[in-house]
Amino acid sequence: MTDSHKKHITISEGATSFTKDYLGLPVIDRDGVKIGKVADLAVMMGEEFPWVSSVAVLVKIRVSLLGTAKFEAIIPWKAVNTVDDDRIVLKIAYSEIKPGKLEKGELLFKRHVMDQQIVDNDGRRLLLVNDVKLRAAGEALVLVGVEVGIKGLLYRLGAGRRLERVARMMNVKIMENIIMWDLVEQFDDQMKLIKLSISQEMLKDLMNL
Template identity: 30%
Template sequence: MATYLSQILNRPVWDAQGRRLGRCVDVLVAETTEAYPALRAIQVKDRGADMLIPADTIAWLSPSIILNSSTPERYDLRGDELFLRDQVLDQQIVDIEGRRLVRVNDLQLARSGPDGRYYLVGANIGTLSLARRLGIENTAARLFRALGRDVEERTIPWEEVASVEVDAPIRLRVTRERIREMPAPDIAEIVSDLDRDAGQALMEDLDDATAAETMSEIEPDLQRAILEAMTPDRAADVLEEMAPDDAADLLGTLAPEDRAHLIGLMEAEDTRQLIKLLAYPEDTAGGIMTTELSTIPVGLTVGEALEYLRHSAEAREDEAMYYVHVVDESRSLVGVLALRELVMADPRTPVAEIMRRQPITVDTLMPQTEVARLVAKYDLLAVPVVSENGTLEGVVTVDDAIDAIIPTAWKKRLPRFF
C-alpha cells in the first residue's frame, strides 16, 4: 500500500508506549544513484525543538506514525540526505520518459523487502495529488465523477525523475546525466519552459556538445540571454561546437565588442569560418550557409572517392553528408552527387560518369527568399553556394532556407534531415 508524503507531514509521532513525541515535519531519504532511495529518518518537531528519528525505529508511517521503541535513538546526519519537504516538494522536475517539465505535488513511499523498509518510489504530478495536499481529495474525486471525467493518479517512477532547479541537491544533480541523454529538441523545450535562472543552470550542467545542439534549437532571444550568462571561455567552447551558420547567427545578435571578444577566444579554424559567414548580410545565401560540407577531388573512381571520404577531416565535420561535392585544385565546383549514388555505384566507375555536372547553385548574395524558392522548386535538401568565379563557399540546407518563409517555431517541428 502506497504512503504519500502529504499524509505524513504534520502528523503526530507516537512511541511504542503511545506517548506523543511531536509532529513529523519532514522525511529524509538517502542521496544515492539508486533508482529508489531508502528512507533514512523523519524530522520531528516538539515545542520548537527538532529531532531526527532513524528509519529502523519506525514501525508504521500510515495511517499513524508509530515507532517500535519507547526510547528511540537520535539520527546523526551524514551529509548525504535528501529532505523531501524542503528540497523536493514543489520543485520543477523533468519526466525523463515523458520528456516534459512538471512540478512535484506529492511524493510516494512504499514498503519493500523482508525488513519492511520504506523507499521513495515516485513523484505525483496530477490534479488528485494536489487535491490530497489541500485535504480535498475525496471532494475533488466526487466532483470529477459528477462531471463525467475520469481523473487518475499520475505518478512518475522516481528512477525517471531529474531535477532542474537552480539549487537542486547533489542527489538530483546526479540524475541530470539522464537529461543529457535526451534529444536536443526536448532539452531545448524544457529550457524554454523554465524560468531564466533555472534554464541557465540546466544549460551550464550540459557538456559543450549537448549545450551546442540544444542552443541551436532555442529561439534567438533566449539563445542570446543564455550565452551572455555564460563565462566567456564557456561561451566560446559552446560556439565552437555549434554548426558554423548557427554560431554566426547567434554571434550576429551580440554587441560588436562582445562578438569580437568571443571570436578571439575561439580556435583559429572556427574563427576563420565565422568571420567569413559574418561578412555576408544575414538574409543572403552567404549569411545562412554552413561551411561544413564534404568534397572530393576531381578524377577519382567511386572506390577511391569513398576511401578519400573515410580519411577526410572535412567529411568528419559534415554530420549529414547527404551530398558530395566534386572540386578541382582551385576548389571550383565541378559536380555534385548524392552519397547514396556514390555508395550504390560500382567501385570501378569514374565519379565523373555519375555526378551532375551542372548542379543547381546559388551565389553568396542571393536573397534568402530566392534560395528558399529554388530549394522548394527542385526538391533539394541542400544547395551549393558559389562565388563569382565558381569557388565552392558552402551549402544552404533546407531548414535554413525555409526559415525565410515559415516561422522558426514551425521549422523546429519539421523532420531533421541535417
C-alpha cells in the same frame, strides 16, 4: 488501539502511499506518550530507487509551567515500530529523542523535493513536483516516483479529498501523473531542479499527455 488494528511498517508488500499520507501524523513513543507530529520524511539518495531513511518529527517540550517549545528531531526509520492510518509508533522512549540533523546524502521530501522544477534532458522546463510516491518493500519505504498532476496539487491545496468524493459520485477516476524516479538523471536541490534523462516528447508519450 490493539495490536490487531495496527499495521506494521511492512503494511503489505508493494503497497503504495504518498508523502501527504504521513505529514501531520501524531508520533507516539514506545510507552504510549505522544511526542509530536511528522514534519517530513527523509530519503537517502544515491540509489536508483532511494529509500526513506528517517522521519523528521516536530517535538513539543514543556519549558515552564506556562509555556512550551518545539524542536525538530530526525528519527531513524529503523526506530519506527508501527504505522497506522492515524499515527506512527516508535520503538524508542521520549527520553532518547534529541534534536538532530540529516546524515550525509539525506534529503527531506517536503523541504527539498516537493515544488522542485522538472526539466527534460535539454533543460526545458516541464512540471513541478506536487508529491512523492512511495512503495513498501519489506520494512522499507522506497521512492518510486514524483506526482506532477492535478490530483497531487489539489491535495496540497486541501481540496483533494473533496475532489475524490465528487469524482466517486460521478463515477470518474482521477488519474495520477507519476514520473518514475529511474527517469531522473540529476537531482540538484541547490538549483531546485530535477533533470530527466529523456526528452519532453518521450515523457509525453510515456505519460499519455
